[in-house]
Amino acid sequence: MIAFLNLFCMIALSIYLVLMGNSFFAVLPILIVWIVILAAVWGGRYYRFRKRTIQISQKLDQLDQKYLIYETLERPQNAEEKLCRDILHTASKSMLEHVNCLKNTQRQYKEYIEEWIHEIKTPITAINLILRNHPGGENKRIQKELSHIDYLVEQALYYARSENVEKDYFVKEFPLFDALTPALMSNRTWLLEEKISLKVEETADTVCTDEKWLTYIVNQILSNSIKYHRSEGAWIKISARREKNGVFLVIEDNGRGIAPEDLPRIFDKGFTGGIRDNRKSTGMGLYLCRKLCMKLGLDIQAESVFHEGTKMTIGFPTGTYNHPDRRD
C-alpha cells in the first residue's frame, strides 16, 4: 500500500515537474534519491523485524512451557505489536484460569476418591468381622466376594495416587520378602481354596523402594496368576536372584499363559486379551503395575509360553539413586 502511494507520488511529481518545463534529466536525481531513502528505510525496518522474530522464536524454543512466552516478551515497539501482545496476554490468562480450574476440580476429585476409599474400608472391615465372628453356611462365599471388593477398592486408590507417586512415596531399605507377605495374605483364602501350591524361596535380599507400592504391584501379579491358574496341579513360585546390576524378583506360575500376539500389549491400559474370561478383568491391573514400576524406577518384564505358564520379573537396580542414606 505504502509502496503504491510512493510510486503514485513519484509519478505525479515527475509529471508535474516535467509539465512545469523541467527536463526529465533534471527530475531523475530527485527520483533516485527518493528510491534510495525509501529502500534504506525499508531495509532497516526489515532487518529489525527479522532480528526480533528470530529472537522470539529462539525464546519459544528454550521455554518448557510454551504458554509462558508472554512473560518473556520485551516492551512493544509500535501500536501493532502492543495489540498483539495484549491479545496474547488475555488469551493465555484465560487459558491458565481454565487449566487451573480443571486442576482444582481434578485435585478435589482425587481427594474425594481417597477419602471415600478410607471411608469404605470401615464397612468392609465391619462385614469382615461379622462374618468371622458368626461362622455359618454362606460365610466363606461372602468373604470371597468381600475380598474381591477390597481388591477393587485398592485398585481405585492406587490408580488415584499413581498420577503423582513422587508425592506419596516413602523410599526405604527393607527385606524384599517382607513386601510379599501382605500381598500373599490378601490372596490367602483364594489360594487355599483353589488348592494352588505356593513355593516361596525366601532370600535375605534387601531392596530400596516404597514397600506399599511394591506390595500392591506384587498383589496385582499374584491375583492374575491365581485368576488364570490351571485346574490340576497348579503352582505359583516366588523367588529372587541377585545379579551384578540388581535384585530380581521372579513370580512364575504354570497357568494358562499369554498368547504370543498378546504379550507385547498386556501392560496397555484397558487391554483384556483374547482368550481370557474377561468378565472380571478391567485391563487396569498390569497397566498400573507398569506405570508404578516406571515411577519407582523398577523394571518389569513378562515372559510366557502359551498354555504352559507365565513368568513375571521385577528388577530392582542396585545403585545409590534410590537409597535414602547413600544419595549424594
Add this chain to the structure above:
Amino acid sequence: MLLIIEDNPNIRQELSDYLEANGHPSVCPDHFSCSQEELTAEIRALLEAAPVDLILLDIGLEACDGLKLCREIRSVSSVPVIFLTGRVSEEDELTGILMGGDDFIRKPCSLPVLLARINRILVRKNQAPSESIHAFGVSLNVLMGQISYQEKTMELSKNEVKILYYLFLNKGHVVTKDSLIEYLWENKFYVDENILNVNLSRLRRRLRELGLENFIKTIPKKGVMVQEDKQ
C-alpha cells in the same frame, strides 16, 4: 482389660466379642459425637476407673482425632496403644508411632493377627524382659528356637517355633486351624491345612521325646490348644 475406641458400632461390637471369646474382656465407649475435650476427659476417667492393659484406637473418630487422643493418653499413662486405621500411607503410620502408638494395624484387619499382636504386647508388658514365653511349666525360647521342660531342652525348627509361639500366646484357649494358618502366613510360613497337620503331628512326636505326652490337644471340629500335660 482392653479399651476399644472405635466409632463404628459393628466393628466395636465384633472386636469386643472376638477378643472376649479369646480371653480379653473389654470396655468400649459408645458415643463419639462429642468434642475432642469431652472424649479425652471420658477416656481419662475410664483409665482411672479400671486397670486397662491395652488400648485399641481408631484414628478417624467421628468428630475427634485418634492421633491427638493418643498424645493426650500418653501424657497421663503409659498403657500400650494399637492403632486401627483404614489409612494406608507410611506417613500416617509414622505419625501414629510418633504420637506414642505401639503398633499400627490396617483395616480390614485379620483377627488372628490382631489377637497375636495384642497378646505379644501384653506378654512383653507383663514379663520381665526375656526371649522366653511360658505355658504350664514349658518354656519356649523364641530367639534360640529351643523348648525346655523339666530341665530338658530341645532344639526346634523355625516353623515349629512359629506354630508353638502362637499356641503359647493363646494358652488356655482353643485356636482354630484357620486362625493358626492365618497367623503363620503373616509370619511367612505359607501352609495349607494338610501341611499344617503334618507339622503338628511331627511337633507332637518331638514333644513326646521331651516327656510331654499330651501337651498339644486336638479339640475335634474346633482346633488345637496347649494345655497342662496330665500324664
